[in-house]
Amino acid sequence: FIVVVAVNSTLLTINAGDYIFYTDWAWTSFVVFSISQTLMLVVGATYYLTFTGVPGTATYYALIMTVYTWIAKGAWFALGYPYDFIVTPVWLPSAMLLDLAYWATKKNKHSLILFGGVLCGMSLPLFNMVNLITVADPLETAFKYPRPTLPPYMTPIEPQVGKFYNSPVALGAGAGAVLACTFAALGCKLNT
Numbered sequence: 001f002i003v004v005v006a007v008n009s010t011l012l013t014i015n016a017g018d019y020i021f022y023t024d025w026a027w028t029s030f031v032v033f034s035i036s037q038t039l040m041l042v043v044g045a046t047y048y049l050t051f052t053g054v055p056g057t058a059t060y061y062a063l064i065m066t067v068y069t070w071i072a073k074g075a076w077f078a079l080g081y082p083y084d085f086i087v088t089p090v091w092l093p094s095a096m097l098l099d100l101a102y103w104a105t106k107k108n109k110h111s112l113i114l115f116g117g118v119l120c121g122m123s124l125p126l127f128n129m130v131n132l133i134t135v136a137d138p139l140e141t142a143f144k145y146p147r148p149t150l151p152p153y154m155t156p157i158e159p160q161v162g163k164f165y166n167s168p169v170a171l172g173a174g175a176g177a178v179l180a181c182t183f184a185a186l187g188c189k190l191n192t
Contacts, residue, residue: 007068034125034172035179041065041091042120042180045098046112046187055103062095090127094120098184113184121180125172
């Protein structure tokens with residue numbers, strides 16, 4: 001069951017680098033993908049962590065996701081898809097924070113949900129931005145791999161990314177911090 005959870009969460013997060021294609025929508029997509037990655041990581045990692053009761057298993061779960069992603073993206077890269085082969089393992093440090101919250105509070109599930117959820121939800125968009133910075137330039141990729149023109153209803157509005165209150169990292173971190181607690185609770189609930 002744990003392997004199934006890990007595989008499915010990896011499949012759901014595998015295309016989270018695709019915001020690189022949506023040059024016009026990069027920041028909006030970044031927020032959405034950051035939240036989706038956070039939720040998939042949190043629910044699986046807390047399930048695994050509370051199932052074993054051993055601090056460290058959340059990080060192990062993130063490592064499984066990372067390795068599966070490397071294998072899948074490596075295969076796609078070999079088939080000619082425009083992915084960079086190395087994908088920053090963004091899930092690992094966030095999962096470490098989940099482990100830390102669980103360990104530091106002497107395996108208190110409520111602390112894991114509240115503290116671990118907030119820490120994981122707030123941190124992943126920060127690490128995901130590092131991921132975004134290290135991959136190929138979106139504009140270069142867009143010219144190299146042209147796509148059909150966007151339909152009128154998807155015509156983008158220029159984002160004001162310079163201002164903090166419009167920052168995709170801040171928005172992703174804020175939303176992630178709230179939602180990750182709910183999903184951490186769900187991960188714990190799956191064991192009861």
